[in-house]
Amino acid sequence: MFRTEFDDPEGVRHGGLLTFNYRFAPDGLCTRRQLAAEGLTPGRQPIAAQIKWRRGKRFAYLYRRDLAVPKRPATDAQLRALTKAWVALSTCPSCKTEYGYYIPKRYGECLDCFEQAGA
Known part of the structure; x- marks a missing residue:
């Protein structure tokens, strides 16, 4: 069953930050871990959106994949x-x-x- 509890793709209810339900973020938005798995990092880009779940107690910030930069290798x-x-x-x-x-x-x-x- 699809719940629209946190679905706010315009960012009206959550202080201007686009908010999606768990597993319903649009393509092109990734968490830090998803970017790291691809060898990328958000760089200095701002948070683009967030996903919320578990009655709003859990959340994760989303970043744009097209603005992500490659991770620097350790010296x-x-x-x-x-x-x-x-x-x-x-x-x-x-x-x-x-x-x-x-x-x-x-x-x-x-x-x-x-x-x-x-x-």
């Missing part, structure tokens, strides 16, 4: 910094073992070291 320095951060956050400070996941901040060390300290 070598940025990639090195991300790698360094990953190593720091996935290495246990107690046993110095690097894991394939972040060490839980709740415990401050890997689960093995946490359990040994508690025993």
